Amino acid sequence: MNIAAGIDLGTQSLKVVLYDYEKKQIAAQASCPLELISKEDGTREQKTDRYDAALKTAFEKLPVDLRSRIQAVGVSGQQHGFVPLDKDGNALYNVKLWNDTSTAEECRILTEAAGGKAEIIKEAANLMLPGFTAPKILWLKNHFPEAWKKLRYILLPHDYINFVLTGNYVMEAGDASGTALFNPSSRTWSQKLCSLIDDGLYDLLPPLIASDKKAGTVSEKASRMLGIPEGIPVSSGGGDNMMGAIGTGTVSDGFLTMSMGTSGTLYGYSDTPIADPEQGLSGFCSSTGGWLPLLCTMNCTVATEQIRALFGLSVADFDTLAEAAPAGAQGVRVLPFFNGERTPNLPKGRASITGLTMTNSNRENICRAAMESAVFALKGGLDAFKKLGFKPKEIRLIGGGAKSPLWRQIAADIMNVPVSVPASEEAAALGAAVQALWCLEGGGAEAIKRLCREHIQLNKEKSAVPGEAAGEYEKAYTDYTEILGKLTPLYTHS
Structure with a gap:
């Protein structure tokens, strides 16, 4: 061994x-x-x-x-x-x-x-x-x-x-x-x-x-x-994120990794430099010799954890409530800026729940809106990727969000791209181990791609494909971005 x-x-x-x-x-x-x-x-x-x-x-x-x-x-x-x-x-x-x-x-x-x-x-x-x-x-x-x-x-x-x-x-x-x-x-x-x-x-x-x-x-x-x-x-x-790319096999064009942890990130491998900083797409290098354009939000599972704590719910109970609400949460929207925010650039940003009415004000909708908000924030990155000519084939989902069947489906529907989940939950640590093996074997651009094909496995039972809710989410995302635009001035005053 x-x-x-x-x-x-x-x-x-x-x-x-x-x-x-x-x-x-x-x-x-x-x-x-x-x-x-x-x-x-x-x-x-x-x-x-x-x-x-x-x-x-x-x-x-x-x-x-x-x-x-x-x-x-x-x-x-x-x-x-x-x-x-x-x-x-x-x-x-x-x-x-x-x-x-x-x-x-x-x-x-x-x-x-x-x-x-x-x-x-x-x-x-x-x-x-x-x-x-x-x-x-x-x-x-x-x-x-x-x-x-x-x-x-x-x-x-x-x-x-x-x-x-x-x-x-x-x-x-x-x-x-x-x-x-x-x-x-x-x-x-x-x-x-x-x-x-x-x-x-x-x-x-x-x-x-x-x-x-x-x-x-x-x-x-x-x-x-x-x-x-x-x-x-x-x-x-x-x-x-660079090690997560290795640990999910995102080492060639067309594949994206989306990490839903404390922060949310969306990144993809590119053989050439790609960046659109005004839209939040950072022009990073990869740790395999290419480039890794990346969008990062500072509030992902932070939003669901804060709402869960507010209602005094277990993780299982939170998911059950969220699943009982329809896609789009009947117009309820959460702006998840509990830590301020990096994308959009609102370091003084604050979280809020909007769109509440006499008929939609319930825990089910608020819980689901919290989950949806994390993906809405990352969808802007996917749009920026597409504008720069990147053609997404598949999203590899990692982080706490990947453990939830509901969140996996929400991600596939909002992004309108098939979602798969790596077999190992420790993508960054496994990526670091595979990079160590790459170094041990002498390196080389093609070698890292081969090593990822050999060592990075997917859990086929956890895959998700876009469903009927994808259309509803296009309207909900438009609504989310309009609300964000109207509230942004509150957080940009000096």
């Missing part, structure tokens, strides 16, 4: 999957929860010492004999987070996360300094949004100048785990393209964007490596801490 280990550092937990690549099955898996620091100003942060403890705890839960058989390690991590370290590798401040919206002012400053949105898009194929890393770096410089003076390592969450494993300071194009400091077309750091923050920033950024190369090898220290072999390769890794 030979094992490739996949680590996924998420927002809510750190997970480890041990993948037996000879038998093509997961041999073991473990996880450890993570704490979130939240404040009313939009702050969302975590601590690196919790990452260290979670990594150790998760590995300790795995059988010793399986850990000894690990041949390679790959790491997935939540995108955009800023991990600032000093020269000794100590954290200078908390990790500011992807869903932190406290840096809206820094985004304004950087956009103005660049000469406007068009100039930012030209360099980064993205707008300067609070979710990205660049404004977080400026925030640290402005709010903690003494910490800024000691800054030596600028890492993203997955790169931090790589650093813990290997002691090496490197980054790859996929996750780097989500920093708003990177030019995804040339696959290089942008001197222009870096200089907007500080003239010395460019020289602080890590060297870039190819996606199929190793970030380093497991150090003696990491080997002792985790009980895994010293000297085995650690692949470049990537952001959770």
Whole structure:
């Protein structure tokens, strides 16, 4: 038995999957929860010492004999987070996360300094949004100048785990393209964007490596801490969406992955750069050598969890109520901006329930509207894909939403595209393990496609195809976008 280990550092937990690549099955898996620091100003942060403890705890839960058989390690991590370290590798401040919206002012400053949105898009194929890393770096410089003076390592969450494993300071194009400091077309750091923050920033950024190369090898220290072999390769890794693309087989044109977790994402592989930042479609690189245009919303299962808690329902009871309501929820609409929002760009956005009347005001409709809102928010990304010539063949659905038969059908009907579900629920961790196997075997563009065909399996019993409700949802989606347009001014005043 030979094992490739996949680590996924998420927002809510750190997970480890041990993948037996000879038998093509997961041999073991473990996880450890993570704490979130939240404040009313939009702050969302975590601590690196919790990452260290979670990594150790998760590995300790795995059988010793399986850990000894690990041949390679790959790491997935939540995108955009800023991990600032000093020269000794100590954290200078908390990790500011992807869903932190406290840096809206820094985004304004950087956009103005660049000469406007068009100039930012030209360099980064993205707008300067609070979710990205660049404004977080400026925030640290402005709010903690003494910490800024000691800054030596600028890492993203997955790169931090790589650093813990290997002691090496490197980054790859996929996750780097989500920093708003990177030019995804040339696959290089942008001197222009870096200089907007500080003239010395460019020289602080890590060297870039190819996606199929190793970030380093497991150090003696990491080997002792985790009980895994010293000297085995650690692949470049990537952001959770990039690893999710591998873990769902989205490594060739035509396939899309839709993740319905805390956040919602829709992304597809492309051999050429694709971006439409004004419509929320970010121009990211993939972690397999191509590009991964992506739309991200900050509120997906957040909406259903908040409504579920409001009514005091179990998950099963929530789904039962939602299923009892008709498609379109009789005109009830939920704007799910509990965390502010990234797409549309409303960091000061707030959630609301609209369309209530004397006849439709019931829990059934509100529950269903919450589920529909998460998919409505992602449908804009599909429309942007189509406008750019992308022809969707199939959506691979992952995340908490994929577990619900009702949500799978709602997704197929609203998107009007067939939906399938990967056999493994841990797409990002499995993707990291497959990338590690790719690195172990020597890399190459065609090799990753072959490996995904061999190792990524679909659960045919969980597929869904568009039904009669697709037409009703076209009208409901139009209604949703009109309501959003009318309420947006409430959230854009300074």
